[in-house]
Amino acid sequence: MSEPSRVGPWDRVFFALWPDGALRRRLARLVDRVTDACGGRGIRVDRLHLTLVFVGEVERERVDFLRALAASVVAPRIELTLDVLGYWRHNLIAWVGPSVVPEGLILLVRALEERLSAEGYSFDRRPYVPHVTLARNARCREAQVLEEAIAWTAEEFVLARSVRGEEGASYEVVDRWPLGG
Template identity: 40%
Template sequence: MAEPGQSESSPATPPSLRLFFALWPDDATRDALNRTGKWLHQHWGGRRMRADTLHITLAFLGSTPADQLDVLAACADAVKTDAFELVLDQAGYWRHKRIGWLGASQTPPQHVDLVGALNAALQGAGFAVDARPHVPHVTLLRNTAGGEVPACVQVNWSVSDFVLVSSRTETDGARYEVIRRWPLS
C-alpha cells in the first residue's frame, strides 16, 4: 500500500540529511573561539555565531540520502592521519560573503593529509568534493562589514579527532548534531 501522497508505482524517496565532515572543538577550544568571536564582533559588528556551532569544515556533502551513512563511515574509517596542533592566529574577512573568520597562518601538514585522505575516500565512493584549496577557518561572524584586520590572540587547538555532522535549519539558525567521531592516531 502506498504512503499518503504517493502512487503505488512511485518508490518512496529515502530521507536525506544535510551533512559535512568537520573538526569539532573541545569545550576549552570552543570557549576560546567564542571569546575571539566576541572580540572580533566589537571591531566589525555583524551576527556572532553561537558557540555550539563553531567548527572547521573539512568536507561539505550537502543533502545526502540517509542510507549513505554507512558508505560515509567507511570513507572516514579509511582515513589514517596523526593528531596535530592547529594554531588559529589570523583574523580575516571575506567581503563577497560578509564573513568574519579566524584561521591559521600556517596549515600543519597533518591537516593537509587529513583533508586530502578524506576527499580521496569520498571521491572514490562517488561523492562530489570541493576542488578549491582547503582553507582551514572557523566562521565567527556573518553579515559583517569587516574592516581593517586587527591582530588577535591566537587559539591553540589540539586536534585529536574529526566528526560527521548533520545540519538542519531552524528559525533561530542552524542546529548541528555530531553523528559520529573518528580518532586521529
C-alpha cells in the same frame, strides 16, 4: 532543468574538526570581540568548527556509508595554531585560521576527498582554506588583530549534520574518529 525527485529523507553533512569545551569558550570570546568590531551575526558557540570537507546533501541511508568511509582514514593528531583573523569581503565572513597549515591537516583532507571521489561523491572542491567562521554579514573596515594565538590539538575528526529547527540550523555530531594513527 528541474531538480531531481528526492526519495526518502536527506541530510546536509560535512567532515570537521570539532573543538572541545575549553577551546569553544575561547573561540566564543573571539566571536564577541569580532562582532563588536565588525557587526554581523556571530556564530553560536555550538556551531563553531573547522570544516575539513563539505559533502552537502546526501540521502540519510548513505550516512552509514560515509561513516564507514571515514573509519578507513588514518591520520596523525593535528597541532593547529589559530593566529590569523581574516575577513572575506565577497561573502562578509569574519574568520580565524592558521597562518601555517599543518601537513597532517592537509593529509586528512586529502584522504577524505580521495575516498569520497573514489565513491562518486561530489563535494565542495574550492581550494582548501582552513578556518573557523566567527561571524556572518560582518563589515570589517580595518584588519582585526589577534592578540594571542589559540593552540588547538585536534585528536579526532567528526561527521556532522545540519539540523533545521525553529531557531535556525544547528549542528549535530553523527560520529567521531580518533587522529593519531
